[in-house]
Amino acid sequence: MTLNDMGQRAKKAAKTLSVLGIEKERALLRAAGALRQRQGEILSANREDLEKGEAQGLTPALLDRLRLTEGRIEDMARAMEQIAKEPDPIGRVVRGETRPNGLIIQQVTVPLGVIGIIFEARPNVTADACALCIKAGSAVILRGGKEAFASNKAIARVLGEALTEAGLPQGALQLIEDPSRASAQALMGLTEYLDVLIPRGGAGLIKAVKEGARVPVIETGVGNCHVFVDESAGISMAAEIIFNAKTSRPSVCNAIETVLVHSAIAKKALPAIAARLGEKNVELRGCPRTCAILPQAKPAAEEDWETEYLDYILAVKVVDSLEEALSHIAKYSSGHSEAIVTESYGNAQRFLQEVDSAAVYVNASTRFTDGGEFGLGAEIGISTQKLHARGPMGLSQLTSTKYLVRGAGQVR
């Protein structure tokens, strides 16, 4: 089947999905059940990917992302069930009014239509994306990375068959069975059928999609996140927040990559922070003033301020003021999440107001930028752009609206 045929099928399926209610929930519950029942099939496909990956010398971190286990399949199924049972995001009246001329105007939520998702190594994205898009009344076309090709194919087959058995149209969930660069490129140009394209992955993928796409894109997930330790910060709180934000899960986008420390507190704070990070052997790359205080820090290069390490590495810089911290963040941040640790009311307020990122924190870890933690439910990603949705994108952020206007012959 050509990509164009897939687009056509998705568009047709989207039309059907747009008017379904409880049927979406039932189909997704059945699909979650199928994941459990047919886990042998999925695990054996996953072994194929893992063997290829090992032969090709993938890093242990990548292999771990790729690996499925009974437990991980159970997690995927539970996540699908949870999304299935969420309140239906479609058909909600967002705003409603009777105008002076008697027109009854309602703005209601409607599905986006056809959602394309390009993702990298994690095969669980197939199940998450399927559940979120279908619950939001949209058809989805997935294009996964080549490392997880067999796993994605198996999961998509299991889910797709269950959805069809439950009465959903065939085009509701489709996987492009070609993990080449060309297929990604073709999906980015599928203007006639795709309502939005969401890339999930590293900075390279996001950049390629942003530059190559001719369909609307929602950028997600690149997180060059910062913590600024202000002059008035409580040092132990700062150390705990930094330790958590760097080490609780370094491979995710809401982990921090750079710490900025006010020079007035640097001599006391840096050794405490470094000691805590030392428990997990975090490599420090510091500016000259940092290196003067912390002999274990390596000198940081310009590119360290720009890098999303996604690893046990942290860039550290001493700054002389809140202004300098704000400028550094404005220059290097990817607009995801930044935090200040401070006891100053004024500085907290300025930081909240002036930092132009999706989530801005005072005295808390950036690791909370997450649909579940924000009370939005499961998410398809964290939007780092300003249009449409910013921050965690749950079911509501996967919808559009239209205006319904009921009259009795009004003319203007």
Place this chain on the structure above:
Amino acid sequence: MTLNDMGQRAKKAAKTLSVLGIEKERALLRAAGALRQRQGEILSANREDLEKGEAQGLTPALLDRLRLTEGRIEDMARAMEQIAKEPDPIGRVVRGETRPNGLIIQQVTVPLGVIGIIFEARPNVTADACALCIKAGSAVILRGGKEAFASNKAIARVLGEALTEAGLPQGALQLIEDPSRASAQALMGLTEYLDVLIPRGGAGLIKAVKEGARVPVIETGVGNCHVFVDESAGISMAAEIIFNAKTSRPSVCNAIETVLVHSAIAKKALPAIAARLGEKNVELRGCPRTCAILPQAKPAAEEDWETEYLDYILAVKVVDSLEEALSHIAKYSSGHSEAIVTESYGNAQRFLQEVDSAAVYVNASTRFTDGGEFGLGAEIGISTQKLHARGPMGLSQLTSTKYLVRGAGQVR
């Protein structure tokens, strides 16, 4: 000044604008006053454009769009004052919650940043766009059409000087003083500085921007709108709605271009509709069955179903069912506004649910798709896309949000 310099200046100005409150209102009121005080300057620039336009043989309709008068300048000033006095759309808490772990999370509205607008003949867009963008806390870069070049320059100069005198930064309002194709192209690629680009104009402009832009775009204003006269329609109501939707202002995007009539009512309805439209000499282009009923109708070609005439021309087609009407609309509509005239509850509900346009009407004229008529205040255009905003885009639709998270040391 290069476009890059303008972008840099706009970004700097946006930073200042983002934290202003009442100062935005004061500056816009002053700018509106300046339009009145310096109207001579504006009118004389406009005469220059009009003379050039006449020499180049612009159509009377285009010349009329271009023409400024004391009355039209007064309208521009009043529109600016009205926008200036709207409640500030920035800093509103959209959602707020204290999470179980004590984190206080608020989603608040923030400015988009730098907004680019490419527009065609109407010089009043300069004033409208200036007021809406600045009130919404964003800097704006305008690129107007060559026909209104002198007028736009004069208006931007008058407004810009007033804004600066009122203390706003220089980059808050900038006009690209080069109406060439190359300058539009350059603006579409200003990825480093532009947060969104909004084209205002005809289908050709929108298409060029959609295809050429590497910055996020909001499509506006192409309106291939339909009225479907259902079997059960009241004929006089149908004729009134069609007459209003076609002739009250044919040059705007919410005017209709095609009428679909159910075959069971066509013989009675078409002559009544044609008689009413005849009062304004509307040219009819019909399908063969329409032409058989209405001798005055010319035969319609395939392209008539696709065309946004913006003129006293209407395409007419007889259909055998609601389904056929829905298919025709799905195929040809630009997703702006469509109406059904019916007394059938079931058909009204199906039409509202299945038509995938920004505004869907029962028994009312499509001419109501407008920020003011919908109770949203002044608008920058009607979005025909599904992402970010759909339908009339007022001040609220020109904002983004960010999450503010206040903690007391929480880690995850």
